Amino acid sequence: MFSVITLGLANYSLIVKQPHSTIEILSSDEISDDPNAEKSFDMMMDVLMHKRCVNCHPAGDTPLQGEDSHLHNFGIVRGEDGHGLAGYTCGTCHQEENNKISGVPGAPEWAVAPAEMVWEGKSRVEIATQMMDPARNGGRTPEEIEKHLTEHELVLWAWEPGIDAEGMPREKPPVPVDEYITAVKNWIHAGAVIPAQ
Amino acid sequence: MMKISFTINGENQIVDVDGETPLLWVIRDGLDLKGTKYGCGKAACGACTIHVEGNAVRSCSYPVKMAEGKNIITIEGLSTGDNLHPVQQAWKEEVVPQCGYCQPGFMMATAAMLNEIPKPTDKDIDQNIINICRCATYYRMRKAIHRAAEIQSQSPSL
């Protein structure tokens, strides 16, 4: 683990080099030099903080469910590897695609995010910082994060979330998928700069 | 319509059916194995629980097309010949069932749990067994699960 100090007013940046990753926290002056990157960051975070994503990045052991993000029925817990327990696993009900008849959502590798990847209740800066930290993101590089965020079927499921048991379509993230993908790429390629606040 | 082949209770089967058909109906009506039940059709109650590749799966929310090439066990296949599975034996010893409708689902979920947790604590049982029993036979189920674990530990590997 490392610690990062930010001095907002001084033109001072501390760059810590870790193997395979770079995290930069710049002062607001430097951020304002690249307004597109910040706009991309906001767009990306608008998606990542949407319930379709946060529902499976819960603060506790139980994932969230539904448009009101209530605790998943039946006291489901993430288990050791995010796939549930033994009497049931996520795969007991969730398959690799949405089920129109039962209303159960599905996508490949359906699971609850590990405890290191709690997003519920966190700010966008906290989530982004966590997401880019290899100690907490499964050892991923920014390139791998970019790939995950833009290509992984479980992530992209958010735009095809199917219908629920009542036949009601689930709400999609507020940014269309292609714009989101562009935003992620822009942001990563611009240095994955996380704003100070 | 598509042809889907899988193994069920040790036998190879090929069905020709709309691939989106929930496996539950293929099992019950196509293959006449009625032990697996319909309770809700929305994966909420567990009455339809079967094993797919050894894992508990709620067959009402599992389209038959996904069964291609899989190894499936239903309650009918839990026993071998006349020999009841330890879970079934324990269920009998503790006289668990009342109406009996939900019981196959519970036994399948329990068998799946015991495969990975051979000596479950009460807490394990509480966390792992999440099916619904309206007659509320849970009290005896808990006893039966402990007994099943005991029986299983005493028998040679099945």
Added chain:
Amino acid sequence: MANKENREKSKGLRRRKFLKYSGVGMGLMLGGVWVSRNYSRRYFFDLVETMVPTYIGDTSPLVWIQISPENKVIIHSSKVEMGQGTFTSIAQIVAEELEVDIDQIEVTHAATDTGNVDGFGTGGSLSIAGLWKPLSEMAATMRLMLSNEAAARLGVSASQLNLENGKISAGGSTITYGEIVAGVTEWSFPDAPKLKKRSDYKYVGKPVPRVDLHDKVIGAPIFGIDAEYPDMVYASVVRSRLVDAKMSNFDTSAAEKMPGVLKVVNENGFVGVIANSFFEADNARHKIKFDYTTNKVWNLSDVNEKIKVGNGKKIIFQKEGKAVDDIDEEGEIIEMEFSTPIGAHAQLEPNGAVAYYQDGKVELKLSTQVVDFTRKEVASALGIDKNDVNVIPTFLGGGFGRRLHTPHAVQVALMSKAVGKPVKCFFDRKQEFQNDTFRPPSHHIMKAKVSESGALLGLEHQLASGDTMFNSALVPSVSATILRADIGSIRGGAIMYDNIPEIRASYYHSELPFATSYWRSLGLLANAFAIESFLDEIAIRTKQDPIELRLKYLSDNNPYSVRIKNVIKACAKKAAYREGIVDGKAMGFASTIDIGSPCAHVAEVSIEDGRIKVHKVTVAFDCGVAVNPDQVRAQVEGCVCMGLSASLYEKMDLKDNKLHPVNYGAYRIAMMRDVPREIDTVLIQGTDIPGPVGEPPLGPIAAAINNAVRRLIDKRLTSLPLNIS
């Protein structure tokens, strides 16, 4: 042996000898509204003649008991098995008096064609209570018939015979029942002989394993939804999603074109799709378009406005003294309101039927609690004679009162007629939730006057609720005028503490825009919640022990009070009831009597992570003779856990005419983790006949939990489900 010719011949004998059985069980049923004196008792006893008995059917052994040449005994039961263990008790009673090994017996549901049809139905916890005497006498009579025949065959006198396990022997010769039966076509009916002495019982009173245990553990296809016929097709019917609304302007054109569809029926007041598979029928059904016309907009607040004490038709059902406001003696008046929500049955096997209409006759296989009524409804709707309808009941995947209404059987029969094939049709889970015959919500005002010295001068219970028994299959509509009260909703609502000087109970009846009817124990859950929570509150405020308070106000003057007191004492003792909080846990006590069976609970409860956790429930229960004590315990355990579920989690909501939730999970029901780790049951035999078992143990649980919570949070909760957030 159940030979039609014999049945016809014996009908005359049967009527003469067995007519007396048609009135059995009445006293027990009236015990449901337990009263101790004067007005109410007279009121109800006057109605004895008009009340339906708990079993009205054939009591000929030839109709009930079939003996095969292989010496197997098949009992055709007109009471259905829904988990309550009736089949096992029936087998025990018959094995006892018929002198057969219980393993020789198979109990099966009597098809109406056998002639064994119970006009009452299965419900009210009255099957064994109602059948105990007639079944014992039938089995004993059959034993005598077999003995007489054996004596003749073996050339000995009856006294020389030895009967054991379905075999009769004398002087070195043995003949089985099956062999006896094989040779006889005409039977004469002796008078019923004396029954066995209790001390000689081999089966009754013993924890015999359930006779349906093996089938239920291997997943045998015994339920209604498992029933089949060759060449059967499947149907799905459109059912309303809204209350107080009519469906019209059906457009079935898209449905008709869907794959697998054979026919869409739109007549006789319903619309259904018939197809080659359930999946195809249901997919097509979802393509049917139609309009709703709502009569009035309904939300839960409208329901709550209606179901309010003071609103609706008032009926006083207990009047033993003055109203609390009219008591002269000095004292403090304490008043509290309570309420309970709409409750769903949510039994796991959905309702439905399989029907086969052929040549003007129809056969049905279905889960029903009212076999005879199902038959009559189908016959009437099809315009055929009821004897041309054969109803074959199946094992029920849960009853709880839901299957006392089976109008869907009519739909399936009509669809079979329309398509010329056997048809299977079942509700889906959403249809179950939105077309249930719910437990009606309730509102209560409890009022008491307490003297300065803490004496209870008077107690009043005012209750408002919806129908349970009215508009139902079990009680004809004329009952509304005769009874002037809905017996179901007031069940458990009368105050059983007969030493309280002034007692009153009244009921305000309203109709709701959705079906409300029997839910296990009917009004008992709600009424006991109100009365027993209130009494506990009085105990706390007057600084009296809640157990002592109850014992003080139960007299020794009538058998019920004495039995209740014994149950209270036994429960308190077994639980080592104590006040205060120990290790974070408090105890709560409650006691009830329901249809003659007293029950008391002590619940041991803590608050964990902001939730009510019930660790242990101690139960004392008096059902008289426990024919199968293990199954009585099973019913107690089931009642405790189902009652806990209703007390802590369950409630239906209503918004814009839509009842919801519509599935498990959202309609939260107790799971494994929610039920106590310990349920300790003491069985007491307070009378020498079997009494009701399936429902009475539900009575005390809501208040017992609430009373424990009261001590934990120092606050009185007054509505179900209990919520401490």
